[in-house]
Amino acid sequence: AQKVTQAQTEISVVEKEDVTLDCVYETRDTTYYLFWYKQPPSGELVFLIRRNSFDEQNEISGRYSWNFQKSTSSFNFTITASQVVDSAVYFCALILNSGYSTLTFGKGTMLLVSP
Amino acid sequence: DTEVTQTPKHLVMGMTNKKSLKCEQHMGHRAMYWYKQKAKKPPELMFVYSYEKLSINESVPSRFSPECPNSSLLNLHLHALQPEDSALYLCASSQDGVSPSINEQFFGPGTRLTVL
Numbered sequence: 001a002q003k004v005t006q007a008q009t010e011i012s013v014v015e016k017e018d019v020t021l022d023c024v025y026e027t028r029d030t031t032y033y034l035f036w037y038k039q040p041p042s043g044e045l046v047f048l049i050r051r052n053s054f055d056e057q058n059e060i061s062g063r064y065s066w067n068f069q070k071s072t073s074s075f076n077f078t079i080t081a082s083q084v085v086d087s088a089v090y091f092c093a094l095i096l097n098s099g100y101s102t103l104t105f106g107k108g109t110m111l112l113v114s115p
Numbered sequence: 116d117t118e119v120t121q122t123p124k125h126l127v128m129g130m131t132n133k134k135s136l137k138c139e140q141h142m143g144h145r146a147m148y149w150y151k152q153k154a155k156k157p158p159e160l161m162f163v164y165s166y167e168k169l170s171i172n173e174s175v176p177s178r179f180s181p182e183c184p185n186s187s188l189l190n191l192h193l194h195a196l197q198p199e200d201s202a203l204y205l206c207a208s209s210q211d212g213v214s215p216s217i218n219e220q221f222f223g224p225g226t227r228l229t230v231l
Contacts, residue, residue, distance in 0.1 A: 033217045043203055045158070045222040052217075072231055097217055102171065105157035 002027040002092050006106035013082050013113055021077045021109045023092030029053075031097040034068065034075045039108070040088040051075065082113045118142075119223035121206050127229045130196060136226045138189040138206030145187040145212030148220060149181060150205040164189060165212040168200055196230045203227050 003026040013019045025034065036048040049059065051068050059066045063080045077088055092106045119140045128134050146165050150158035163171035164183040177192065178200075180192040189206055207220040 035219060037222075042224060043205075043227070044204065044224040045207075045220075046222060050219050054132045095217055102160050102163070102173075103220065108155075108157055 002029070002094050002096060002101075002104050004092050004104050004106035006090075006092055006109050008109045009085045009107070010112065013054070013111070015083060015113055015115050016081050017113075018078060018080050019082050019111065019113075021046070021079075021092075021111065023075045023077065023089050023106060025073050025075065025092070025094050027094065027096060029098060033095050033097065035093040035095075036066070036075075036077050037091045037093065038088045039091065045091070048077075056071040079111075082111075084113050084115055087111060087113045117123045118208055119208055119221050121204075121223035121226050123226055125135070125227045125229075127231065128193065128196065129197075129231050132196075133192070133194045135193065136191040136204055136206075138191075138223055139187055140208040140221070140223075141187055142208065142210075143186075144208035144210050144221070145186065146209045146216045147183065148207040148209075149189070149191055150207065150222075152203040152205055152225070162191075165216075167224075185198075190206065196228075198230050201228055 006025045032053045034051045038046045039071050056068050065078045079101045089108045089110045091108045093103050095103045122137045148163050149161040151157045160173050161175045162181045167183045178195050182190040205225045205226045206223040209216045209218040209220045
């Protein structure tokens with residue numbers, strides 16, 4: 001069975017600070033996919049990124065960047081120069097590419113960015 | 116159109132009522148999902164439809180009854196719910212109908228359900 005751990009329950013930062021959200025996963029499978037979703041107070045989960053287990057390249061998209069390290073089973077998410085609109089709950093999730101598998105979410109990290 | 120829509124946004128119902136939640140997507144996606152989310156928790160999968168057929172039922176009580184009338188529509192029929200069923204109900208869709216789908220899921224805004 002797979003598991004996703006987001007140890008940070010809540011993070012508070014001041015606007016323009018950089019912040020990293022941690023995600024550690026567990027699986028015995030070699031082929032899997034990792035995701036990050038953002039859930040603002042409005043409730044809708046917004047897809048941010050998908051990464052497969054064979055692609056360890058880091059990715060940057062504007063102020064967002066992701067660091068995938070198979071050696072430590074981590075898929076961390078960094079927001080550079082945070083803004084108030086980044087305030088949301090962020091979920092890391094995992095799905096296997098085999099058998100009966102559904103999307104396994106971490107418990108989420110609430111990010112509060114104050115002006 | 117890259118949107119999943121859900122109606123109603125809010126719903127209050129008594130334990131003896133029958134109501135339905137509706138979800139619609141026009142992205143040509145072949146898999147659709149229902150999730151339940153309690154406050155400060157991650158979404159919990161309830162049902163998955165692949166190519167309009169129910170492929171996964173996560174042991175959901177029969178008072179929740181899903182229906183997929185066509186590839187764009189997904190309903191969730193509610194009957195004799197309990198107060199603990201109060202939650203945010205999220206619908207999602209993904210491109211391929213293969214199970215498991217490794218493609219990203221696109222979520223609707225959800226229906227906030229309160230059962231009195």
